[in-house]
Amino acid sequence: MHYHFACSQGHRWGDCEGGVPVGAQSASCPVCGGAGSVIPQLELSESRYSLAPVCVAPSLPSSARKRGTKPIETWRAIAGAALALTVLAGMVFSLVHGHSSKRRDQHLSQGLDYFHHKEFDRALEEYTEAIRLDPAFAATYANRASVYFNQGDLEKAINDCNHALELDPQLVLAYANRAGAYLNQGELDRAIADCTRAIELDSQSAIAFANRGAAHLNKGDLDQAIADCTQALELDPQSALAFANRGAAYFNKGDLDRAIADCSQAVANDSSLSQAYLNRAAAFLAKGDSAGAIADCGQALRINPALARAYALRSAASFNRGDDVTAIEDADEALRRDPTLTFVFGNRGLAHLRLGQVEMALLDFNQAIEQEPRLAIIYAYRGAIHLHRGDSTQAIADCNRAIELDPHLALAYWNRSLVYARQGDYRQAEADQKKALELEPTLGQR
Numbered sequence: 001m002h003y004h005f006a007c008s009q010g011h012r013w014g015d016c017e018g019g020v021p022v023g024a025q026s027a028s029c030p031v032c033g034g035a036g037s038v039i040p041q042l043e044l045s046e047s048r049y050s051l052a053p054v055c056v057a058p059s060l061p062s063s064a065r066k067r068g069t070k071p072i073e074t075w076r077a078i079a080g081a082a083l084a085l086t087v088l089a090g091m092v093f094s095l096v097h098g099h100s101s102k103r104r105d106q107h108l109s110q111g112l113d114y115f116h117h118k119e120f121d122r123a124l125e126e127y128t129e130a131i132r133l134d135p136a137f138a139a140t141y142a143n144r145a146s147v148y149f150n151q152g153d154l155e156k157a158i159n160d161c162n163h164a165l166e167l168d169p170q171l172v173l174a175y176a177n178r179a180g181a182y183l184n185q186g187e188l189d190r191a192i193a194d195c196t197r198a199i200e201l202d203s204q205s206a207i208a209f210a211n212r213g214a215a216h217l218n219k220g221d222l223d224q225a226i227a228d229c230t231q232a233l234e235l236d237p238q239s240a241l242a243f244a245n246r247g248a249a250y251f252n253k254g255d256l257d258r259a260i261a262d263c264s265q266a267v268a269n270d271s272s273l274s275q276a277y278l279n280r281a282a283a284f285l286a287k288g289d290s291a292g293a294i295a296d297c298g299q300a301l302r303i304n305p306a307l308a309r310a311y312a313l314r315s316a317a318s319f320n321r322g323d324d325v326t327a328i329e330d331a332d333e334a335l336r337r338d339p340t341l342t343f344v345f346g347n348r349g350l351a352h353l354r355l356g357q358v359e360m361a362l363l364d365f366n367q368a369i370e371q372e373p374r375l376a377i378i379y380a381y382r383g384a385i386h387l388h389r390g391d392s393t394q395a396i397a398d399c400n401r402a403i404e405l406d407p408h409l410a411l412a413y414w415n416r417s418l419v420y421a422r423q424g425d426y427r428q429a430e431a432d433q434k435k436a437l438e439l440e441p442t443l444g445q446r
Contacts, residue, residue, distance in 0.1 A: 104133045108140065115147065123147050138168035145177050149184075157181045172202045179211045183218070191215040206236035214245045217252070225249040240270035244279065251283055259283045274303035278310050285317050293317040308338035316347055324351040342371040346378050358385055376405035380412040387419050395419045410439035 111126030195212035213228030247262030263280035281296035349364030383398030417432035
């Protein structure tokens with residue numbers, strides 16, 4: 001079967017063949033950055049049904065999400081993780097170039113050790129003491145910004161980088177770290193500007209290239225993202241984040257094999273990178289490897305049990321394997337952790353429908369449409385439920401709405417033909433059936 005990539009705004013990009021299940025997740029739209037999906041022409045066609053991006057929001061504590069803004073549905077977690085490596089490189093920089101007192105350097109060294117062990121409160125104390133001893137040493141502020149970032153306080157991280165740049169406008173580390181914070185705030189143009197400035201000051205800064213690649217990725221500039229990540233890897237062949245970001249760009253371009261290869265190298269270089277496992281799982285699922293997707297989702301959840309999208313993706317993989325009970329259980333957990341995952345309501349509704357739980361499916365489809373009124377495929381499925389319940393008027397209304405949103409949705413024409421046939425309007429039924437088979441010739445064989 002033929003498949004397309006599409007988003008909820010109607011932008012379409014890329015295509016692939018075979019093995020992609022209903023409910024398979026895909027990457028963000030390269031045009032608008034919105035949630036996208038890999039969708040079969042039969043059941044999901046080129047609909048506006050937003051099946052969510054491949055990855056989750058930034059791996060930050062809940063305190064970091066109190067900004068009140070909607071998270072950008074892209075590969076943001078990869079970008080955020082890139083900042084952590086930027087900071088580590090910067091810490092070494094600050095120690096090597098430190099020219100202040102021995103006591104200051106002792107606190108910097110101790111702070112670095114605490115940071116490596118993720119004892120961020122202690123690292124914060126050490127860096128703050130180093131600043132007290134030498135408040136004019138710019139790199140210490142840039143290092144402390146790393147702690148604030150990992151504690152989820154992006155504003156304090158940015159403020160420390162600003163202070164560092166006031167003291168030393170040439171400090172590459174401060175630009176690179178501030179870029180990482182901007183990435184996690186969705187300030188992509190600012191992130192690109194900071195990375196570009198860092199590269200101007202130091203053309204060998206692998207992290208600046210990696211972070212700029214992540215920003216271009218989030219903006220949908222996939223070719224530039226690949227170019228920047230490739231440059232980062234030439235400078236630092238061990239950069240797990242550069243592999244992960246480049247893999248994300250390849251996925252968005254529909255190059256699943258390269259996406260899998262890069263994500264595999266990312267986890268080989270850093271086995272704690274949960275997002276790389278999750279992204280590779282999405283690529284596996286898009287290729288029809290549900291077992292591989294389930295295994296990678298499990299690994300991602302062992303690293304970070306809070307990944308709502310890992311449950312969502314594993315739910316889709318279980319649905320593809322015919323395990324509807326497990327699919328529903330994982331969908332329940334995904335929605336418990338993030339009730340805004342509209343696509344999960346649609347996927348869970350399909351599992352309920354296949355189990356014959358029609359009323360439960362209807363509730364899920366209603367919820368999905370309430371959250372996103374442009375889900376053409378869900379209108380088509382809901383129309384089938386109304387047909388099953390004998391409500392021809394509502395069934396036709398839903399199919400009409402589905403066709404209005406997506407004139408290429410074969411399932412909507414097919415379902416409407418069934419309604420017309422039930423009403424005895426065989427001329428309309430024949431016309432709709434003909435249209436459905438033009439769009440999907442194999443539909444009548446199923």
